[in-house]
Amino acid sequence: MxxxxxxxxxxxxxxxxxxxxxxxxxxxxxxxxxxxxDYLKQPLPHKTHxxxxxxxxxxxxxxxxxxxxxxxxxxxxxxxxxxxxxxCKKTISPIYPIVEMLAAAVAIIVICRFGL
Numbered sequence: 108m109x110x111x112x113x114x115x116x117x118x119x120x121x122x123x124x125x126x127x128x129x130x131x132x133x134x135x136x137x138x139x140x141x142x143x144x145d146y147l148k149q150p151l152p153h154k155t156h157x158x159x160x161x162x163x164x165x166x167x168x169x170x171x172x173x174x175x176x177x178x179x180x181x182x183x184x185x186x187x188x189x190x191x192x193x194x195c196k197k198t199i200s201p202i203y204p205i206v207e208m209l210a211a212a213v214a215i216i217v218i219c220r221f222g223l
Contacts, residue, residue: 118181121210170195
C-alpha cells in the first residue's frame with residue numbers, strides 16, 4: 108500500500124514538474140521582454156497574458172483549448188487519450204508521461220532505500 112501511495116505522490120510531483128518545465132522558460136522570457144521594454148522606455152509590442160505556475164489553466168500546446176480536469180490525471184489520461192489531444196487529435200509529446208513516470212520511480216526508490 109505504501110508503494111502505491113508513493114507512486115501516486117510521485118506521479119503528482121512529476122505532473123507539477125511538467126508544469127515547471129514548460130512554463131518557467133516562458134515566464135523568464137516574459138520577464139526579460141518586460142524589463143527590456145522598461146529599460147528602453149518603449150511599450151511592449153503586444154499585450155501578453157501573465158504566465159505563472161498557477162495560471163492560466165493547462166491547455167493543448169497545438170490548439171490552445173483548455174484541458175478538462177480529467178485530462179490532467181498523470182499517465183492515465185495520456186493512455187486513455189492514446190497520446191492525442193481530446194480536441195484537435197494532434198499528438199501529445201510522450202515527454203509528459205515519461206517525466207511523470209520517472210518522478211514516480213524516483214519516489215519509490217527513495218522510499219525503498221531510506222524508508223518512510
